[in-house]
Amino acid sequence: MPAAITAEERERDRRSLLDAAETLMYGKGIQAVGMDEICRSSGLSLKRVYALYGSKDDLVAAMLRRRDIRWRSNLAAHVERVADPRERVLAVFDWLRVWFAEPGFRGCAWINAHGELGASSAAVLAEVRTHKSAFHDQLAGWVSAVRPAAVEGVYLLAEGAMVAAGISGTPDAAAEARRAAEVLLSTRS
Known part of the structure; x- marks a missing residue:
């Protein structure tokens, strides 16, 4: 035995x-x-x-869950080194640019997983939604300290930059999204 x-x-x-x-x-x-x-x-x-x-779906969900912890922790460590609240938000895009430029970058793992399995795997879809919600909340914490009305716009800029960088294969989308975020953070409404 x-x-x-x-x-x-x-x-x-x-x-x-x-x-x-x-x-x-x-x-x-x-x-x-x-x-x-x-x-x-x-x-x-x-x-x-x-x-x-x-199952393979269970393995994919566990892999995404573990990656989420590491990904959001690395983002937070980078952003929270910045003292100024406005610059903290912009630091998100600086971090994204570095990530996009890493060798082997293939886009956002959660967006990719959703594209491959989101419609057919409840476990994977749940992990993707959990990650995106947690990222939204993390980003909202930083943006709300500057301009609460800009939360959704800044979130969409970050998500859009991830998609664009994954498709284009260049980190340029992060700089463009950063410039747009600066405008959103400065707009008074």
Whole structure:
């Protein structure tokens, strides 16, 4: 009888699996990556993978959930180093520009996942909506300190920049969105 898997081994396997899934699925697309490829990359058997996550959709949702925590934490760390509330909002677009310029940038993982599976996977759709809502709320906190009426416009500028950068393959959309955000933050209504 095989030895029981420890909590530490389970966590190590989960981390390895999520690392492999994120690298492959973000790099190639969710539907383009098969479970066999994820198994090879993670070093785990198919049986072990399905013991950790009951379906590919569950794995995708877990990968998106973990990426959300890291993504929003990195954004917050960058933005919250800035003292001035107006400059904090603009720092969001500076951070986006750096992200868009990273090697291997393929657009927003949540927008991509929604495009591939949003209509067919309730688990993935829930993660996409949770992330977008959390990002909206995070951004709203910073924008509200400057001009509450600009929250929705600034959010749409950030989201639009993500889509444009993912399609164009250049970080230029972040600078354009930043300039538009400056106008929204300065407008009096």
